[in-house]
Amino acid sequence: MNKKLFILLLIIVAVLLISGCVKKEREKPSEPAPATVPASTPSNGENGQTPSVSTPTPTLPFTLDPGDYDFSLIHDGLERIYKVHVPPNYDKNTKTAVVIYIHGGGGSSAGSKNDGLYTYSDKYGFILLSPAGTGVSKDRLLVWNYGPYLINGSIQNRPNYATEHNIDDIGFLSKMIDNVKNKFSIDENSIYATGLSQGGMMSYRLACELSDKIAAIAPVAPPAAPMNCNPSRPVPIMHIHGTADPCAPFNGGMSGGCLGTEKELFQSAQEMVNRWLSIDNCLSESSILYQKGNAACISYNKCGGSSEVEFCTVEGMGHTYPSGWQYLPANRIGPVSHDISFDQIWEFFKKHPMK
Numbered sequence: 001m002n003k004k005l006f007i008l009l010l011i012i013v014a015v016l017l018i019s020g021c022v023k024k025e026r027e028k029p030s031e032p033a034p035a036t037v038p039a040s041t042p043s044n045g046e047n048g049q050t051p052s053v054s055t056p057t058p059t060l061p062f063t064l065d066p067g068d069y070d071f072s073l074i075h076d077g078l079e080r081i082y083k084v085h086v087p088p089n090y091d092k093n094t095k096t097a098v099v100i101y102i103h104g105g106g107g108s109s110a111g112s113k114n115d116g117l118y119t120y121s122d123k124y125g126f127i128l129l130s131p132a133g134t135g136v137s138k139d140r141l142l143v144w145n146y147g148p149y150l151i152n153g154s155i156q157n158r159p160n161y162a163t164e165h166n167i168d169d170i171g172f173l174s175k176m177i178d179n180v181k182n183k184f185s186i187d188e189n190s191i192y193a194t195g196l197s198q199g200g201m202m203s204y205r206l207a208c209e210l211s212d213k214i215a216a217i218a219p220v221a222p223p224a225a226p227m228n229c230n231p232s233r234p235v236p237i238m239h240i241h242g243t244a245d246p247c248a249p250f251n252g253g254m255s256g257g258c259l260g261t262e263k264e265l266f267q268s269a270q271e272m273v274n275r276w277l278s279i280d281n282c283l284s285e286s287s288i289l290y291q292k293g294n295a296a297c298i299s300y301n302k303c304g305g306s307s308e309v310e311f312c313t314v315e316g317m318g319h320t321y322p323s324g325w326q327y328l329p330a331n332r333i334g335p336v337s338h339d340i341s342f343d344q345i346w347e348f349f350k351k352h353p354m355k
């Protein structure tokens with residue numbers, strides 16, 4: 001064989017071998033990316049301590065089981081924390097209702113457990129969210145930025161840590177809801193809010209400013225409702241107030257300074273309810289919906305968008321959550337009433353998923 005021809009054949013064979021290897025390398029499948037697993041741990045872990053859980057990128061389908069969790073997220077440069085209680089009958093394949101319990105001023109996220117909401121979560125099967133306000137401490141004496149309100153036409157805005165630092169609590173609570181949607185199988189049309197005192201005021205703010213996420217609210221003993229309120233839809237409310245409340249007087253006017261704060265002017269319960277009757281475009285017709293002992297609830301159910309306003313008056317109840325915790329002596333804040341409880345609140349919530 002001619003030497004030149006032999007060299008040419010060797011070159012052709014080498015080219016064919018190289019192209020075949022390249023093709024095989026290109027056809028080799030890429031390695032699958034590792035799954036991202038949420039770094040979440042139930043709170044009853046080692047040494048009985050509750051681990052702090054950051055907000056990870058979730059993996060679907062949902063992986064978290066029933067239990068108690070502590071989560072945190074960053075909003076406006078601040079670490080914000082919230083607790084989640086998932087009832088024993090939680091099913092990852094079923095959409096589950098959510099109740100947000102907002103603690104009062106000077107409280108913490110532990111308030112929901114103290115007021116019995118963990119028990120009701122297990123009883124009725126909803127997921128309970130317990131966000132924490134802000135303050136000098138991270139776990140006690142926490143407050144909320146409940147926004148300005150009107151007293152006799154004059155703008156009021158009580159100074160506290162959250163209002164003075166212009167804390168964006170609505171943004172935090174909105175982000176909390178979004179994060180929980182990625183962690184658990186929740187019914188986005190059945191997210192409700194309730195809370196005592198400042199927690200009641202924040203419940204009103206949620207109805208005013210997050211009406212696209214909050215189906216209905218049940219504020220308890222709020223001192224006032226926010227001045228600015230333009231919900232995108234009529235939001236059902238159940239306002240509960242005790243007549244023996246020295247902190248947020250049932251008939252409004254000057255508070256008793258029961259929590260060591262200065263005496264201040266607040267709205268009456270009827271004034272807050274009347275405002276919401278106007279916001280929800282309700283007719284004045286009403287009927288007694290619930291009555292037991294010293295508790296009576298009046299319903300205005302001819303409102304825009306099939307909404308409802310329910311006003312529960314509890315004779316002799318103080319600045320306390322219905323059937324909840326006597327967190328200070330009755331001679332300072334008034335007594336707890338057991339003539340009404342979260343059972344009635346849940347009945348109201350069940351009637352009003354978002355439509």
